[in-house]
Amino acid sequence: MSSLPTEAVSKGSKKEKAGSDPDRYLRQEDDTYKCRDCGAIILQKFMGVATVWDESSPCSGGGETEPIYAPFCPNCEEEPS
Ligand SMILES: [Zn+2]
Numbered sequence: 001m002s003s004l005p006t007e008a009v010s011k012g013s014k015k016e017k018a019g020s021d022p023d024r025y026l027r028q029e030d031d032t033y034k035c036r037d038c039g040a041i042i043l044q045k046f047m048g049v050a051t052v053w054d055e056s057s058p059c060s061g062g063g064e065t066e067p068i069y070a071p072f073c074p075n076c077e078e079e080p081s
Helices: none
Strands: 025-027 033-035 043-053 063-072
Touching: none
Parallel strands: none
Antiparallel strands: 025 033, 043 063
């Protein structure tokens, strides 16, 4: 039992990654998102803040913080951590 076809495993013709498909979330008119698969409202998990440096700004030294949210479907995906 030493001749396992390991090649067949690594050579997948189609790669599907759950959660990495931007078309997975359908934008609604009220700025919320719905899951394309199950229709549930997409939740946003607050992940923290990122500092955004605007180098083109005439006022040097200006940095802005921007909240980061990770969208996820409560039905199809696990809550991001
Ligand atoms: Zn879903």
